[in-house]
Amino acid sequence: MKKMELTLEQTINKTCLIGLSYFDAAHNLLKQSMLAGTVTAIDKEMGITVSLLSTADTKDTQKAANFILPVNLACWFIAPKGDFHTSQSGVKITNPDYLVTWDIYQTKAQKPEQVNDGKPVDGEQQWWKWLPRTEPPQIG
Numbered sequence: 001m002k003k004m005e006l007t008l009e010q011t012i013n014k015t016c017l018i019g020l021s022y023f024d025a026a027h028n029l030l031k032q033s034m035l036a037g038t039v040t041a042i043d044k045e046m047g048i049t050v051s052l053l054s055t056a057d058t059k060d061t062q063k064a065a066n067f068i069l070p071v072n073l074a075c076w077f078i079a080p081k082g083d084f085h086t087s088q089s090g091v092k093i094t095n096p097d098y099l100v101t102w103d104i105y106q107t108k109a110q111k112p113e114q115v116n117d118g119k120p121v122d123g124e125q126q127w128w129k130w131l132p133r134t135e136p137p138q139i140g
Contacts (some may be wrong), residue, residue: 004005006073011039011048014097015028018050018069019137021102022128025109034086035067036093047071053091075101075132101133 018035041049047068054064079096086092107127 006076008042008044008048008071008073010041011073011076011098014039015093015095016100017048017086017093017096018067019099019101019133020104023103023105025106027105032087034084035088036084036086036091036096037064037067040066042071044071046100053093054085054088069100069102070132072130072132074134075134077136080111099137101137103131103133105129105131 015038016036018037019032020022020035020129021032024029024030035050035052037050037052039048040051043049050067050069051064077099079099081095083092083094084096105128107129
């Protein structure tokens with residue numbers, strides 16, 4: 001997988017497959033997900049806005065969901081040709097321009113009284129630290 005010098009401006013209208021790995025404060029893997037979409041906006045402070053692909057049965061009148069990535073481009077790699085499936089059932093992307101991977105860590109452990117069925121209790125804020133994966137992803 002090739003790495004190239006990329007600027008924020010060059011990401012506009014490019015397609016990407018986004019791999020996200022979520023970890024708790026003890027660095028245990030919580031979940032992984034794959035998203036896909038097209039970069040629609042960039043802002044050096046707010047981040048890179050990706051308009052996510054959705055299932056084919058989504059009505060045309062429904063607006064696509066946006067996902068905002070940090071502006072760090074160290075984890076953006078030229079994608080190999082092929083079809084890639086996302087975590088959302090029925091959504092795939094063919095020949096994306098880039099593969100993007102992030103590790104996302106909880107910055108503090110949840111206390112038992114802050115969690116109900118594995119989810120934070122209302123009013124309890126969770127903080128996450130995003131770390132770019134700078135090694136090319138292994139596709140196989």
